[in-house]
Each structure stands twice: as C-alpha cells, then as structure tokens.
C-alpha cells in the first residue's frame with residue numbers, strides 16, 4: 083500500500099514549475115493574419131511614424147492664420163483629399179478645402195470643420211466661430227514615432243497589436259515556434275463517442291476538453307488517443323512521444339489505485355518534480371522532466387483534469403513559449419450563500435459570480451457556489467462562470483464573508499455568461 087505522500091502547497095508547485103521551464107528560443111516568420119495568439123520573439127520597432135504626416139481630423143478648411151476669430155475671412159486656394167495632397171503652401175489669410183485624413187499643407191496651423199463656416203457672396207470663406215491654433219490637426223508621430231519599440235519580446239499577440247503592426251506597414255512578424263504537445267488519456271473504462279458502453283465503461287472527455295482549452299495557445303497538439311491501463315502500452319506511448327514533443331500531457335492513472343501506472347512510468351522514463359499538490363480538485367498531478375522535454379500527469383477526474391490544466395499547464399505553456407505569465411484578474415466579493423470547505427487544500431470551487439445594478443447605478447457583486455463540487459461533476463462546471471478561490475487553511479464560508487473570485491477567462495474559451503443586471507427602476 084502506498085504511504086501518505088506529502089502535498090506541495092499550490093503556490094510552491096506553480097513557482098517551481100515556472101522556475102524550472104526555460105522558454106523556447108526558436109523563431110519563425112509568419113504573416114500577420116496567422117500571428118494571433120503567437121508570442122513575439124523579439125521587440126518590434128516602428129518602421130514609420132503614425133501618422134506619417136500631419137493630417138486633418140475633419141472635413142473642413144485648413145487655415146493659415148495668426149489669429150482666427152469668428153467672422154474672419156479667407157481666400158480658398160484649392161482642395162486636398164486623403165491620398166491627393168495639395169502641392170503648395172498657404173500664406174496668411176488663405177484657406178484650403180481639406181478632407182479627413184488629407185495632409186495639412188505647409189503654412190496651415192489649424193483646421194475648422196465645414197459646419198462652422200459659410201461662404202460669402204464673393205466665394206470667400208467666413209468663420210462662424212473662433213478657430214484656435216492646432217485645432218483638428220493630427221500631428222505627424224502623434225500616436226507613434228518611428229523607431230519607438232511598440233511591442234516587447236514575449237508579447238502574446240492580440241487583435242489590437244496586429245492592427246497596430248498592420249498600420250505600421252508590416253506584413254510579417256517573427257514569433258516563437260509553436261510548442262509540440264502530445265495528449266493522451268489512460269483508462270480501460272474509456273470509450274469514444276459512438277461506441278457502445280459495456281458495464282463500467284464511460285465516455286472519454288478529457289482529450290476534447292484539454293485540447294480545446296489549449297487551442298488558443300501557440301501549440302501544435304498530437305492526439306495520442308486512449309491508452310489502456312497496461313504499463314507496457316503506456317511506457318511505449320510515453321517513450322515515443324517524448325522524442326518528438328516539448329511536452330507530454332496525460333490524464334488519469336496518476337493516483338494510487340491498482341491500475342494507476344502513470345506516475346511509475348514517468349518516474350522510470352523521466353524525473354518527477356512534484357506529484358501531489360494541495361489543491362482541490364486536482365490533488366494528484368505530476369510534473370517533471372521527460373527526455374529533453376516535460377510532462378504533466380493530470381488527474382483523470384474530468385473537473386480535476388481541466389482545473390489543473392488551467393492552473394498549472396496553461397501557465398507552463400506560457401513560460402515555455404516565452405510569454406510573460408501574468409496573474410489573473412481577481413475580485414473580492416461577498417458570499418451570497420454558504421460555501422462548504424474543509425481546511426487542508428486550496429480550493430478552486432466552481433462558482434457563479436453575479437452582478438446587480440442598484441437604483442443609484444452602482445454595480446454590486448456577489449458569489450455563490452455552483453450546484454456541485456465533486457471532481458466528476460462537469461455539468462456544475464458548465465454552469466459556473468468563475469472560481470471561488472478559498473485558502474488552504476479556510477473552513478466553511480458564511481453569507482457576507484469576503485471571497486476571492488477569479489472570473490473565467492474568455493480568451494481560453496471559458497466564457498463568462500453575462501449575469502442578468504437588474505436595471506434600476
């Protein structure tokens with residue numbers, strides 16, 4: 083019989099794995115449309131200024147005027163459109179018809195929008211209101227000056243970053259290559275959808291869940307399927323996968339049962355750093371070296387597998403890909419109902435975070451537990467929109483007690499259902 087094995091505190095396990103992993107340094111150049119979610123290998127410097135030249139923010143008139151009070155009149159010299167500049171310079175007392183985005187000519191120091199002007203009988207421009215210097219002019223380099231570092235190495239590229247790089251005229255960017263991740267599930271009871279269940283069988287869901295969780299990350303997943311509870315088959319599968327992958331992820335068989343071989347084989351082929359972590363769900367979770375790469379032995383229970391993947395595997399992939407690993411957005415809100423907890427492990431309880439709007443327009447939040455907390459209960463996970471993170475030493479939480487809440491991360495496909503906001507009467 084296996085003796086009690088000490089559990090490592092969650093913060094220590096996370097810190098140990100982040101310290102152990104070294105970022106991949108191999109880069110590749112990819113077109114911007116393929117770079118979403120990828121990690122920048124080197125900083126990007128702006129090749130041009132944005133905007134490249136001073137231009138108008140409005141359809142109206144560029145003015146050359148030391149002073150432009152209401153009632154002032156100007157001669158209109160010509161017209162400038164975006165993409166069709168006016169080749170000349172304005173002298174005092176002169177104006178140029180100008181469209182939004184058109185280059186402001188030399189001599190002009192302000193633009194008045196056309197709604198604030200009229201034309202006199204002799205076709206001169208008259209101002210209906212005063213126009214201050216600099217009005218409606220977007221100076222060259224207003225947003226970005228050429229040569230500035232706009233994005234640092236390690237940045238995980240988001241839509242807004244790529245919009246910026248597109249505006250800077252870049253068509254490609256150098257990113258860290260995708261990490262090669264092998265994924266397998268172990269268990270004689272596991273069947274694929276479409277197969278008939280014999281007594282004791284269940285449908286396998288961990289590979290689907292984990293591969294979808296990892297899909298937005300810069301990874302390339304090899305699905306190694308379901309491996310039987312047979313040490314020879316498992317050893318062969320792991321030994322093959324470790325040769326060609328940066329990371330091998332398994333689910334199941336990591337506990338102390340008669341058919342739990344994962345840990346022994348990881349021990350034999352690699353070097354286990356930790357195996358038991360003081361979190362709930364997900365206590366049996368193995369991490370360590372496997373050949374030139376790494377492994378995660380996630381627990382078989384579906385909620386434990388997803389929570390440990392979210393809390394340990396996702397940050398590990400961030401570190402391996404060279405991305406800055408940041409702490410999640412955390413709120414402290416009162417409990418609306420009791421949350422049951424035994425002291426000992428850090429709980430990531432499935433919870434529902436609600437928001438109401440009071441009559442005076444203030445947002446108020448509260449949290450309640452989702453229907454069930456068993457590590458086999460996927461439906462309650464599907465009904466949750468946040469984790470209630472309860473410290474290891476904590477016991478039961480009473481209504482009104484402050485609770486640390488981490489909303490699910492939409493970027494990872496953990497969409498936060500919008501909670502019904504109670505509109506003020």
Ligand SMILES: Nc1nc2c(c(=O)[nH]1)N[C@H]1C(S)=C(S)[C@@H](COP(=O)(O)OP(=O)(O)OC[C@H]3O[C@@H](n4cnc5c(N)ncnc54)[C@H](O)[C@@H]3O)O[C@H]1N2
Nearest residue numbers: 267269286287288334335336337342365381382383384386
């Ligand atoms: N004596 C002890 N027993 C258990 C302990 C313990 O400390 N001492 N820990 C429990 C905890 S906590 C967890 S979590 C589980 C994890 O066990 P394993 O990783 O060995 O997982 P399995 O035994 O293979 O499976 C657990 C459970 O999950 C189902 N399962 C497995 N894989 C899948 C899959 N791919 N898709 C869907 N469902 C899956 C499996 O049928 C079992 O019901 O150990 C406890 N036991």
Ligand code: MOO
Nearest residue numbers: 363364365386457
């Ligand atoms: O660690 Mo397990 O997930 O509590 O059942």
